[in-house]
Amino acid sequence: MEVTSMSVLKRREVAVFMTALAGIAVIADYFLKVPILNTAVADLLRWGVILASFMLIWGTISMIRIHADVIRKKTPNQWYYSVWLVFLMVVFVAVSLIQGLAGPSSRWMYDSIYVASSSTYYSILGFYMISASYRAIRARSGEATLLLVIAVIIMLMNAPIGAAVWEGIPALGKWIVDVPNTAASRGYIIGLAIGAVILGVRTLAGRERGYLG
Amino acid sequence: MLVSGRIAALGALVIVIVVYAWLLNRASKGKVPRIRKMAGFDAIEEAVGRATEMGKPVFFTPGISGFDHADSPQTIAGLTVLRHVAKLTARYKARLIAAVSKATVLPVAEETVRQGYLEAGRPEAYEPGMLRYLSDEQFAWAGGCIGIMHREGIATNIMVGNFMGESLLLAEAGYQAGAIQVAGTANRSQIGFFVTVADYCLIGEEIFAAGAYLFQDPVQLAGLGAQDVAKWIAIGAVALGIILNVLGIPVLVNLLKM
């Protein structure tokens, strides 16, 4: 008896049912004014927030596991980086536990290591922008030509110097952003919304189960 | 009981669900909507053929995302295209190199390629070495892809999935390697780079049509059909609304404010 009830719970359908139940409640909550439902969904949302923090913790643990694996196997050219990574992580957690997350030591590490490196890391893209503009970005078709002409006008508008190149640039740029850009991106948004709704319906109906692993 | 101001939205949602259910039902009876021609997908065959002629490899990547994000539909679309590419490389006897950026994607991608080779009737030609897992880190992965493009002298570069800051880097490397490039993403901020650097482009939502277009998957075809009905509704509403607006009749606006 015990075994059969367990194996029922193990089935994916149970999880699919939970997804559907939570989803339908949240949707109904938006359109209906039913106090019991509204209160229950407010609680459900807060549960979601709690579960999301667990997911964040899970993510960090998975990452430690990957690096622990690398260290254990002594993967060549790799394991000492992983040691360093785990070391910094442990130090950060230790100082935050002692002084608090908003304490001076964690802020110091966060600022001088994390913010400095991550912002540098992405700023490298500025360099690539230059080389690609020169070496790869081409007016290879009518569409690409239009795109590039617009891009150049917008760049000149964004650079305060643009008005010096031609005084009509700021006004023209603003019109492009406000009219054709608004329109096309609105079409894009409406299409996106429709796609998301269909995908959502499919998920809540249990026809999309990829997320269950 | 209904919350005022949201009734129009509820109506739209109900319509979409009903239409979708109806189309799914039709699809289960084998009646599916026909899908328009899409140059980006059609170009893949030509691109793979070129690799065979030149005796150089085809490179593929499904982008930077895995399955645990809002972007996972893009990864799935990329893998659907990979299945098609694998089928073609098997048929045309071209060499395939596919690089993934997330460890979780690797087993799925392996299965996908194996499936493609099986569908082409050449399961024996599949080798696990066709797939490379480079790194979970953004630039380590991108750097690895660029290395492959240059070292192997690829003839064809196909990139479909979610791409972020590395999009331009990869497209530039493919261009420098002299490859014919087919690129697609639903990441709005990056599409412009693909349009200006790649030879063929799949724009936004187009990549999500992969399963329907390349494999005639009935569930996905029904989904696309339902989306198009919703787009017709949007188009009709805008057209009617503009006419009524010009005539000074605010009835539709008021209806949508309900």
Place this chain on the structure above:
Amino acid sequence: MAGEDAWTKLGRIDPRILYALLIIVLIIPIITPVGLPIPITDQTRKTYEAVEKLPPGSVVVCSMDTSGAAWGENGPQAVVVLKHLFQKPLKIVVVGFETDGPMLGQQALLQIPKGEKKYGEDYVNLGFIAGGETARAAFGRDIHKLVSRDFLGNPIDKLPIMEKVRNAEDFALFFTFTSLISAVEMYVRQLHAPYKTKVVAAIIGLGVPSIVPYYNAGQVFSILSGSLGAAEYELLTKMPGEGVRLSDALSLSTLLVVACVVVGNVAFLAVKKKRKEEKR
């Protein structure tokens, strides 16, 4: 023949030469600022005037939905807006729905002059709330039931400011400093649609074109566009800072990109034309 060689060569320049050029173009204006004029856009002015006109005691939320990587643009925005808010008799709530947010918010709070304002009475940092869209919806609904402590670990029931801040209906203005289009869209869905909250999207420049339709539809109250938006706001508040400092280098480097696109394409078209002629 010689001409073709030159064009082809021009198209195949070592990228490191271009990198060096860029470095020069960035360093010169940093060392000797040119002070190019910065025109002020309507949207920035609208934001500024909205803050100026807020009645005393209004609650302004500053949600830090950014990351270390994007802080180069969001940082100057957040600093100047917070400086301005702290000069006014307003209540300021800092919060973050992306992991990096509250720490960066804390750094920004430490940088700016606080004037008469006291922590817990006039301003507070509620820290990070996990859960993305779900967290944003729950925050708008009822803050007290959602959060029990601030970023420093104080129970929020003991903070006087929180008596005035219970849910989205208390927000006079809601700033999001963000690198994510999706973050702004979540507020459109979870704060503006149900509560008509006035959301100001202080977003990196890259995100602006995708946000404009929401602004046009009144779903986003106004937009601060990247570091340029920060520079404009600095000029309006007469507190020039990081944004203004960035703007000269920004102008010159953007011009370099334009030049690269133009030269690269001229070379490309020249080679293409020549090939066509040879085929004839």
Place this chain on the structure above:
Amino acid sequence: MDFALLGSFVAVVLTLLIYSFLYKENRFYRFAEYSFIGVASGYWLMVAINNLQSVAWGPIIKGNYLYVIPLILGVALFARLSKGYSWLARWPVAVVVGTGTALALRGFVDAMFIGQIRATIAAPMNFDNLLIAVITVCSLFFFMFTVEHKGPIGIVAKIGRYGLMVYFGVLFGNHVMTRMALLTSRFIEIQKFLLKVLGLA
């Protein structure tokens, strides 16, 4: 010891190590990369724990015992580590996905479908707003998949495609601005450090 100055020094060294990648991929670059991921993951862990204290532990202490349920569900996430009980981990995921999907869905219909259509037709009818309506419709036609792009619809879809190119062009231009701003702000950091060291600031 001046910790602020030391901090700036570390930041500048890491910045230069990362830029060395522009010359060639190298060990220093990876060292810097792993440094930031190490600190970041420590930070993420701490921030998640803090968040739990605030949103879960706080209410439970106050006597709201209902919050024990999500706490247990959250712990169930770690059942993935065991072979026999990994199915338990699906439950919290199911709740999160169900809530998140539905929240997005209801907002998408209201704010982005109805909301954007309403904005298009409620605007005062001048040339610009009419043009916005026309291009919006054309771009929707471009994204139609079950209609062949031939004849009049082909022309309309083509206009839509060109409209989208304008949008991507604007994105491209703004993209350059963001990239250059982020790059410049790193250079300003280096300059600040140098001025401090030289005693000029």
